[in-house]
Amino acid sequence: MSAVLVPIVRIQRQDFDVAAEIAALTQSRADIGAVVTFSGLCRDEQGALSALELEHYPGMAEAEIGRIATEATERWPLQGLTVIHRHGKIAPGANIVLVVAASAHRQAAFEAANFLMDYLKSRAPFWKKEHRTDGSEGGWVEAKETDAEAAQRWKRPPSE
Amino acid sequence: MTTRLIYFAWVRERIGMPEEDVELPAGIETVADLLRWLQSRGEGYQHALQYPDVIRVAINQEHVDHREKISGAREIALFPPMTGG
Numbered sequence: 001m002s003a004v005l006v007p008i009v010r011i012q013r014q015d016f017d018v019a020a021e022i023a024a025l026t027q028s029r030a031d032i033g034a035v036v037t038f039s040g041l042c043r044d045e046q047g048a049l050s051a052l053e054l055e056h057y058p059g060m061a062e063a064e065i066g067r068i069a070t071e072a073t074e075r076w077p078l079q080g081l082t083v084i085h086r087h088g089k090i091a092p093g094a095n096i097v098l099v100v101a102a103s104a105h106r107q108a109a110f111e112a113a114n115f116l117m118d119y120l121k122s123r124a125p126f127w128k129k130e131h132r133t134d135g136s137e138g139g140w141v142e143a144k145e146t147d148a149e150a151a152q153r154w155k156r157p158p159s160e
Numbered sequence: 161m162t163t164r165l166i167y168f169a170w171v172r173e174r175i176g177m178p179e180e181d182v183e184l185p186a187g188i189e190t191v192a193d194l195l196r197w198l199q200s201r202g203e204g205y206q207h208a209l210q211y212p213d214v215i216r217v218a219i220n221q222e223h224v225d226h227r228e229k230i231s232g233a234r235e236i237a238l239f240p241p242m243t244g245g
Contacts, residue, residue, distance in 0.1 A: 040245055054244070055168055055169055056244070057166070057168060057218070057221070057237060057239070059221055060218055060221035060222075060237065063221050063222070064221075064222075064223070085244060085245075096245075097244070097245055117245055120244055120245040121242070121243075121244065121245040122241075122242060123223065123242065124242060124244040124245065125168070125218070125237075125239065125242055125244070126242055126243065126244025126245070127168060127169035127239065127240060127242060127243050127244070128243045128244070129169070140169055140170050140240065140243070141243045142241075142243070143240070143241030143242065143243050147245075148241075
């Protein structure tokens with residue numbers, strides 16, 4: 001691997017602009033052949049949900065996503081990597097999370113983005129609480145077994 | 161030595177505070193010991209930690225398992241399985 005890539009990691013309350021984040025990675029360079037973005041949005045669950053409230057662990061959220069992003073840069077030949085995760089109250093249809101992975105070729109960009117999302121789901125210290133349209137307290141979203149399994153598939157075989 | 165305990169999501173709600181500073185008694189060596197000791201501190205703690213296996217723990221902002229030694233920890237966070245992304 002050539003120059004060490006330092007991923008961009010931001011934990012923020014405000015929204016993000018997907019096109020601007022792609023441009024920030026690709027502008028004034030010509031060695032990137034593939035950009036994969038993943039955006040996670042808040043669903044309304046068939047009209048039942050008025051908002052999701054995302055609690056996070058300040059400090060650790062940045063540190064843990066930074067560790068996961070750094071691992072991605074070590075596993076795939078990336079030219080750019082941005083991860084943004086919002087916190088606070090988020091309305092249905094609004095953005096929650098963004099991953100932008102840039103590489104010379106598409107496979108590394110697809111795989112790195114996929115890896116990051118699987119790991120974020122089960123290791124980034126965020127918790128979602130539902131607010132329901134009928135005014136009742138929806139409670140905390142439960143972690144899915146399938147998300148933990150999705151992260152497991154990226155485990156590397158033990159080195160010799 | 162004083163250790164800061166930080167709680168998130170329903171662990172925080174059930175214990176009834178976001179964080180506290182505690183003096184750990186002698187004999188509390190691992191995360192599992194800490195969870196057992198906390199359960200003896202009252203109803204809220206018992207409710208929060210009644211199924212200790214589901215509680216996730218970070219020491220100094222890094223994930224650890226329940227066998228981890230806690231000596232020298234400045235900050236120990238207890239929280240439910242994460243649901244970000």
